[in-house]
Amino acid sequence: MPFISKIQRQSDYSSFSSAHPIVIDNGGSYFRIGWAGEDEPRVIFRNIIQRPRHKITGETITVVGDHNTALLKYFDCTRSGPRSAFDSNVVYQFEIMEYILDFGFDRLGADQSQINHPVLITECACNPVQSRSKMAELLFESYGVPSVAFGVDAAFSYKYNQQLGICSNDGLVICSGFNTSHVIPFLNGEPLYEACCRTNVGGYHVTDYLKQLLSLKYPHHMSKLTWEKVEDLKMEHCYIAPDYASEVRLFQKGDKKAEEKTRVWQLPWTPTPVEEAPSEEEIARKAALKEKQGQRLREMAEAKRFNRINDLENEIRELEMLLEKLRHASEDDIPSILSKTVHNSKHDVESALAKATQSLRKAKGEPVEIVEKMDPSSAEKYNLINVPDEMLTPEQLKQKRKQLFIKSTSEARQQKKQKQIEEELERERQKKLEEERRLENPERYLEELRAKHRDLTEKIEQRKRLKTNGHTNGNNNASGGVGRGERLNPSQRERMRLLTTAAFDRGKGEDTFGTRDEDWQLYKLMSKDNDDDDDDKPDPDEAELTRISSRLQEIDPTFIFKSESGSSSAEAPRFRPLTKEDFQIILGVERFRCPEILFNPNLIGIEQAGLDEMVGVSVRRLPLKDNSLNEKITNSILLTGGSCLFPGMSERLEAGIRMIRPCGTPIKIFQASDPILDAWRGASTYAAAMQFPQQTFSRMDYYEKGEDWLRRYQLRYTI
Amino acid sequence: MEPEVVEAELVLPTHMKFKKIQMYEKYPKGQARVRWKHLKQIIQAENYQNFPPNETNYVNIESPPSMHPCKRICDITGYEAPYFDPRTKLRYANAEVFKVIRSLPNDYVQRYLALRNAAVVLR
Numbered sequence: 001m002p003f004i005s006k007i008q009r010q011s012d013y014s015s016f017s018s019a020h021p022i023v024i025d026n027g028g029s030y031f032r033i034g035w036a037g038e039d040e041p042r043v044i045f046r047n048i049i050q051r052p053r054h055k056i057t058g059e060t061i062t063v064v065g066d067h068n069t070a071l072l073k074y075f076d077c078t079r080s081g082p083r084s085a086f087d088s089n090v091v092y093q094f095e096i097m098e099y100i101l102d103f104g105f106d107r108l109g110a111d112q113s114q115i116n117h118p119v120l121i122t123e124c125a126c127n128p129v130q131s132r133s134k135m136a137e138l139l140f141e142s143y144g145v146p147s148v149a150f151g152v153d154a155a156f157s158y159k160y161n162q163q164l165g166i167c168s169n170d171g172l173v174i175c176s177g178f179n180t181s182h183v184i185p186f187l188n189g190e191p192l193y194e195a196c197c198r199t200n201v202g203g204y205h206v207t208d209y210l211k212q213l214l215s216l217k218y219p220h221h222m223s224k225l226t227w228e229k230v231e232d233l234k235m236e237h238c239y240i241a242p243d244y245a246s247e248v249r250l251f252q253k254g255d256k257k258a259e260e261k262t263r264v265w266q267l268p269w270t271p272t273p274v275e276e277a278p279s280e281e282e283i284a285r286k287a288a289l290k291e292k293q294g295q296r297l298r299e300m301a302e303a304k305r306f307n308r309i310n311d312l313e314n315e316i317r318e319l320e321m322l323l324e325k326l327r328h329a330s331e332d333d334i335p336s337i338l339s340k341t342v343h344n345s346k347h348d349v350e351s352a353l354a355k356a357t358q359s360l361r362k363a364k365g366e367p368v369e370i371v372e373k374m375d376p377s378s379a380e381k382y383n384l385i386n387v388p389d390e391m392l393t394p395e396q397l398k399q400k401r402k403q404l405f406i407k408s409t410s411e412a413r414q415q416k417k418q419k420q421i422e423e424e425l426e427r428e429r430q431k432k433l434e435e436e437r438r439l440e441n442p443e444r445y446l447e448e449l450r451a452k453h454r455d456l457t458e459k460i461e462q463r464k465r466l467k468t469n470g471h472t473n474g475n476n477n478a479s480g481g482v483g484r485g486e487r488l489n490p491s492q493r494e495r496m497r498l499l500t501t502a503a504f505d506r507g508k509g510e511d512t513f514g515t516r517d518e519d520w521q522l523y524k525l526m527s528k529d530n531d532d533d534d535d536d537k538p539d540p541d542e543a544e545l546t547r548i549s550s551r552l553q554e555i556d557p558t559f560i561f562k563s564e565s566g567s568s569s570a571e572a573p574r575f576r577p578l579t580k581e582d583f584q585i586i587l588g589v590e591r592f593r594c595p596e597i598l599f600n601p602n603l604i605g606i607e608q609a610g611l612d613e614m615v616g617v618s619v620r621r622l623p624l625k626d627n628s629l630n631e632k633i634t635n636s637i638l639l640t641g642g643s644c645l646f647p648g649m650s651e652r653l654e655a656g657i658r659m660i661r662p663c664g665t666p667i668k669i670f671q672a673s674d675p676i677l678d679a680w681r682g683a684s685t686y687a688a689a690m691q692f693p694q695q696t697f698s699r700m701d702y703y704e705k706g707e708d709w710l711r712r713y714q715l716r717y718t719i
Numbered sequence: 720m721e722p723e724v725v726e727a728e729l730v731l732p733t734h735m736k737f738k739k740i741q742m743y744e745k746y747p748k749g750q751a752r753v754r755w756k757h758l759k760q761i762i763q764a765e766n767y768q769n770f771p772p773n774e775t776n777y778v779n780i781e782s783p784p785s786m787h788p789c790k791r792i793c794d795i796t797g798y799e800a801p802y803f804d805p806r807t808k809l810r811y812a813n814a815e816v817f818k819v820i821r822s823l824p825n826d827y828v829q830r831y832l833a834l835r836n837a838a839v840v841l842r
Contacts, residue, residue, distance in 0.1 A: 009728075054720065062731040071729050074721050087758035090777070095746060095753065102735050102742070110737040126777045130761050144739045193775045199782040212834055216827060244790070245799060252798045252812070589797035600790050605836025609782040617782055 005030075005045045005066055013109030018146075021118040021687040024104065025153060025680040028086055028178030029203065029642065031065070032680045033104040036120070037688030041680050043107040048082040049099050064103035066228075082227075088200060089124040089179045090131050094138055105143065114144030118696050120687040122153040122679060125182055125196055129711040133702075136710070140699040147696035149687070151715045154182050155191045156682030157640040157672055159717050162189065163685065166670045170629070171636030172618065174611060174653070176598060176643035178203045183614040185622060185633055189718040195621040199608040201601045203643040206238065207231050209604055210594040218585055224267055225585075233587065234594065237263045240648035241592040242655065244600075251589050262588045269583035305363060312360040319353040382407050438555070449552055456545040498526050595646045599656065612656025619661070634665055640672035640679070691719040794831045795819060808832060 021036040027047060034041035045065030052075035053060050061075070085096040105115055119139055123132060132150060139145040154175035161167050169189045175182045184196040211230040215222045241247035251258040278286075322337075326346050329337060334346065343349045384392065384400040385407065392400060438445040502522060513519050597603045599610035609617055615637070619630050634657065639650055650669045657667055672678045686692065695715050702710065724730065733743055746753070756764065767776045791810055793800040798812035807828045809820045820828070832838040 057720075063729055064731050067729050068727060071724050071727055074724055087761075090758050090761065092758055092761060093755045095755070098742065098745075099731060102738070103731055105737055106732070106735060112737055114739055115737055124777075126775055126780050128758075128761050128765050128777050130756070130764060142738050142740045142745070193780065194773070196775075196780050197782045198780050209834065212830070216830060248792075248798050252796075593792070593797040600785070600787075602785060602789050603792065603835060605834075607784045609785045610787075613785055613787065614782050 006041075006043055007045050007065060007067075007107055008043075009107050010042050010109040013111060016117070018116040019118070019693075021120055021692060022108070022115070023680065023684045023687050024119060024121040025156075025683060026091070026122050027153065027679070028084075028089055028180075030676075031100055031104055032677070033108055034680065034684065036684050036692070038684055039681065041677070041684075043104060045103070045107075046082075047086070047100060048084050049096050050077065050082050051080045052077040053079070062099050064099055086179060089177065090128060091123075091135060092131060094134050097135070098138060098142065101138070101143070115139075116144070116146060118147045118149070118687075118693065119145045120149045120151060120683055120692075120696075122156065122683060123150050124180070125152050125154070125184060125191075125193055125198065129707055132713075133707060133710055136697075136702055140702065147693070147698045148702075149692070149696040149715060150713065151683060151686070151717070152184070152191065153177070153679035153683075154184050154640060155186075155715075155717055156680075156686060157675075157678040158184075158186055158191075158638050158682070159189070160678050160682030160685060161638055161640070161670070161672050164673055166673060167638045168632075168636040170632045171638060172615065172633050173638045173640060174615065174644065175641040176202060176611065176639075177641045178643075181598065181611060181614070181641070181643065183611075183618040185618050187629075187633075191717065192622065193714075194623060195618050197609075197614050197617045197621065199601055199606070199610070199614055201597055201604070201606055201608070201610075202641075203234075205597055205604060205606075206594045206643065207234050209597055210234050210238070210590060213590055213594070214585060214587075221267060221583070221585060233265065235645070237587050237591050238595045238646055239592055240595050240599075240646045240652045242648060242652055244592065244596050247592055248589060258588070261591065262586060263591065265585040265587065266580070267583040267585065269578075269580055271580070272577050309360065309363050312356055312363060316353060316356050316360065319349060319356060322349055323353065446552075446555065449548060453545065453548045453552060456541055456548065460541055460545060495526060498522060502526070595643075598643060598646075599652065610656075612653055613660065615653075615657050616660035630661075631666055634661060635668050637667070637669045638672055639669060640675045642676050644671070644675045686717070686719075689719055695719065794834070808837065 016035060023034055023036050023041070025032040025041070029047060030044055031047040032041035032044045034043065048065065050063045051060055052063065052072065055074055055076050063072075063075075083093070083096055085091050085093045085100060087093075091097055121135065121139075123135070127150070135150075136148050139148050154173045157175065158167060158171070158173040162169065162171075167173075170187055172183060172185045173191075175184070179200070179202045181199050181202055182196060183198075185192045207227065207230055210233065211225055211227065214230065214233075215225050218225070250261075322341065322343075323346075325337060326334060326349070338344065338349075341349075343352065382403045384396055385403055387396075387400070389397060389400075434445075593603075597606075599612060601608050601610055615634070619633065622630065622633070637653075637657070639653070650671060654667055654669050657669075658665075661667065674681070697705075697713065720730065734741055762778060765776070767778050770776065772779070791800050792798065793812035793816055794809045795816050796812055798816075800810035800812050802811050802813075802817070803809075804811060804817065804820055807820055807823070809828060809831060811817050811820055823831075829838045
């Protein structure tokens with residue numbers, strides 16, 4: 001049963017005479033106000049206020065009770081949560097109380113200059129006199145109430161049910177409210193407060209416990225777990241286990257019964273759109289688009305090439321013409337002709353022509369012949385090499401040295417080329433060999449390859465780890481306490497050591513640093529960046545690994561190439577698409593774990609007796625040690641208050657009380673006709689009685705008789 | 720104020736016809752807020768120790784501590800908890816839960832402990 005509130009303004013206020021009392025049930029969770037003698041309270045709302053700021057005007061306003069939450073979007077509620085006038089079950093914040101009373105009277109339809117009706121208002125059992133006097137003062141001073149009466153909600157509920165014939169004149173009321181739970185025995189229709197007892201656990205604690213447990217269990221859905229929603233969950237799903245231990249064992253075993261008892265709350269969730277395989281059309285369209293783009297690019301490239309060929313051909317033609325001209329011109333005319341061009345000599349023009357023809361050939365895509373004109377001329381090119389030094393002039397000697405250098409470099413180039421070809425051949429041969437082995441036994445070959453791959457990956461990983469973390473077995477950082485030394489990798493550590501020794505070696509006798517050449521090596525070591533030690537030459541292992549993995553990719557369909565095994569495994573779960581199950585709030589053990597605190601308050605750290613034990617305590621506190629009376633009392637136990645609505649409550653209570661009371665004691669537990677509204681109804685019928693005015697006190701009484709009188713003030717419930 | 724807010728009468732009017740003293744007269748704006756005594760302070764001010772002990776009051780009607788042995792349940796699952804982890808001070812039911820509690824961040828541990836009022840409170 002979710003929150004019910006009635007906040008329509010009543011219009012018949014003026015039709016009630018001034019003697020007609022107003023009845024208020026000022027409960028921890030709900031405020032109920034109405035007219036004496038009626039069956040239902042006229043106005044019901046949650047006993048809270050909120051003071052948000054209007055977003056546009058910035059003025060602080062007061063909102064009482066629960067309204068349409070959609071309207072709160074115009075207000076900034078971030079700095080003002082809902083507030084209550086209660087501390088435990090005692091009213092302490094009378095400013096909030098006043099706002100609540102304002103709202104209550106306003107909605108009841110009050111429109112005269114003051115509230116000219118007697119008021120019956122409920123309070124907790126043994127309300128501290130400070131709270132009681134403040135309340136009386138508020139009603140007298142601010143509202144001009146002529147007379148006031150205070151009563152206890154649980155007692156009114158018991159009296160009401162007694163009138164209905166549910167419980168008898170002597171009995172016991174178990175009232176589990178919002179902030180506290182009370183057990184109050186009744187003797188001859190009057191409550192015995194000296195034998196009552198109170199445990200500071202109530203519906204608030206159950207909801208709070210459930211809310212905390214769920215938000216710890218589902219930290220991602222914390223925002224969905226509002227107080228109101230959790231309260232609804234509690235009212236809908238929580239129940240009291242007949243025996244906590246055996247019930248929990250069901251869940252622990254994962255019994256079928258437990259599964260049936262588990263409730264799932266599905267949060268709004270829309271499945272992420274599944275990526276459908278693109279249709280044929282789509283593929284064709286995309287391919288066409290790609291083809292079109294490629295065509296355009298190709299055309300552009302073609303045009304560019306054509307232009308270039310054209311340019312080159314023009315250039316060649318010009319150069320040829322120039323050459324022709326030069327051939328026919330006399331020696332004297334040459335400079336004048338050349339001066340018009342960029343070229344300096346005939347030779348220059350020829351070389352330019354050769355260059356142009358070569359690039360034209362390249363542009364046209366014809367094979368460029370790299371003319372190695374060395375072979376024919378090598379003999380004459382290196383003509384001086386074999387001639388002994390003595391026979392040469394200094395000029396020739398210089399030339400010889402030059403020739404020697406050229407020859408050696410060209411030979412080296414040749415050799416390198418040869419070596420490359422040989423390597424290529426060797427690789428080719430190995431590949432062939434491997435292929436043969438594969439064909440011979442594909443399975444075994446694959447296995448071997450995989451094993452090799454694994455080993456290599458591990459080896460490389462290990463080395464990487466060593467490089468970054470230092471030794472692998474010593475760094476259990478999970479336990480905390482990572483020292484400074486452990487953060488550095490070995491090479492860094494070595495460098496630190498060198499630096500420190502270099503710094504502290506000084507001053508030890510004579511400073512001999514630098515006398516030996518090896519000393520200077522130290523700087524090399526120090527400045528060495530610890531990463532580059534083998535970055536220049538590719539690691540043979542890594543090269544082998546890439547070769548193997550590429551090979552595996554070729555022949556093994558199950559092989560998945562992992563570039564960074566560490567990061568991929570860590571990120572994999574994050575990219576798991578969220579499923580329906582991720583948006584489910586599962587209520588299993590919580591369903592009965594939360595209300596269990598009513599019977600075992602120590603579960604939430606409150607060291608007080610639970611509901612069943614409270615009955616025992618209360619009976620023990622009775623002033624008359626009379627067994628027949630005790631029996632009479634336990635024979636009429638009334639359950640009331642909002643927290644008594646949990647299914648299984650009376651069974652559990654009966655079992656619990658039976659354990660405490662002597663064997664054979666008659667125990668009867670009755671559920672109140674309406675555990676939530678009975679207190680108000682009881683108060684309403686009480687205030688409608690003829691003798692009610694004698695139970696009230698006026699403003700005059702209050703100021704004349706003083707605080708001590710108010711402390712002793714107590715209603716007589718039987719009138 | 721938006722018309723729908725006005726129509727819903729969400730905002731409590733500051734002036735009430737039926738009141739002899741209005742809120743704004745009692746708690747004028749800009750004045751220091753009244754410090755309301757909390758329940759603890761109220762009880763202290765009541766001086767219950769000056770009254771005969773057999774007279775009932777708010778304090779002496781409280782229930783005594785439970786006579787039953789304290790029920791120990793697993794802080795995470797709610798199962799019966801035979802074990803206790805000295806490091807996190809959490810109670811746990813089995814090895815799986817132990818794994819969970821050892822992987823819990825400290826603020827979660829503290830929140831679980833706070834549920835049964837056993838968290839370390841730093842003041």
